[in-house]
Amino acid sequence: AQSVTQLGSHVSVSEGALVLLRCNYSSSVPPYLFWYVQYPNQGLQLLLKYTTGATLVKGINGFEAEFKKSETSFHLTKPSAHMSDAAEYFCAVIQNFGNEKLTFGTGTRLTIIP
Amino acid sequence: KAGVTQTPRYLIKTRGQQVTLSCSPISGHRSVSWYQQTPGQGLQFLFEYFSETQRNKGNFPGRFSGRQFSNSRSEMNVSTLELGDSALYLCASSLPEGPSTDTQYFGPGTRLTVL
Numbered sequence: 001a002q003s004v005t006q007l008g009s010h011v012s013v014s015e016g017a018l019v020l021l022r023c024n025y026s027s028s029v030p031p032y033l034f035w036y037v038q039y040p041n042q043g044l045q046l047l048l049k050y051t052t053g054a055t056l057v058k059g060i061n062g063f064e065a066e067f068k069k070s071e072t073s074f075h076l077t078k079p080s081a082h083m084s085d086a087a088e089y090f091c092a093v094i095q096n097f098g099n100e101k102l103t104f105g106t107g108t109r110l111t112i113i114p
Numbered sequence: 115k116a117g118v119t120q121t122p123r124y125l126i127k128t129r130g131q132q133v134t135l136s137c138s139p140i141s142g143h144r145s146v147s148w149y150q151q152t153p154g155q156g157l158q159f160l161f162e163y164f165s166e167t168q169r170n171k172g173n174f175p176g177r178f179s180g181r182q183f184s185n186s187r188s189e190m191n192v193s194t195l196e197l198g199d200s201a202l203y204l205c206a207s208s209l210p211e212g213p214s215t216d217t218q219y220f221g222p223g224t225r226l227t228v229l
Contacts, residue, residue, distance in 0.1 A: 036220070043118075043204055043220040090157065100147050100208060101170045102218060104157040 002027040004091045006105035014113045019063075019078040021108045023091030026072065033074045034092045034102070035065055044090065050074060061085070086112045115141050118207050118221035126227045132193040135224045139186050139207030145169075146188040147218060148180060151202040160203075163188055192226075200228045 048059025163182035206218035
């Protein structure tokens with residue numbers, strides 16, 4: 001069975017600083033990996049995903065993530081934090097194409113310090 | 115295209131009652147999945163429907179059920195509500211025709227409060 005672990009339930013960064021949210025996965029087969037963001041009282045919005053191919057994935061709002069098989073990681077980064085990035089971020093995995101059961105991490109709440 | 119819509123957005127029920135939540139997927143999407151989000155348990159998969167058939171099921175009791183109609187709209191039902199069923203229920207739709215399209219898009223959720 002696949003799983004994801006998000007290190008750090010709360011992360012605070014200053015406006016303009018680097019954002020780094022950590023996600024490690026466990027899967028017996030090459031996984032499909034996703035990052036979603038959730039703003040207060042809203043659903044989940046897809047930031048980016050990795051399925052196959054290029055290991056550096058660019059998403060919306062300036063975010064990107066790199067799939068590192070050797071480290072079983074899929075960390076989310078953004079070079080310069082903006083106040084509007086304050087939200088909760090979820091890493092998720094599905095085991096293979098067609099298996100729509102997303103397994104989520106516990107989430108990381110990102111706070112931006114002005 | 116319009117996004118995933120869920121109705122109602124907010125619901126208050128009392129213990130023992132039953133509730134039905136509705137989800138309309140993105141046009142053309144054939145898969146609909148349901149998730150429960152609570153502060154204690156996080157995001158948990160309930161079930162997935164594809165072409166009117168339940169294809170995947172999570173670890174929830176039989177009080178939680180669902181169905182999908184021929185137009186891909188889906189409903190989930192919770193019978194004999196318990197206080198612990200208070201949660202945000204999220205619906206997601208996808209078009210799983212290949213890795214590049216296998217992405218779930220979420221609705222805004224239905225906030226269920228059980229008193």
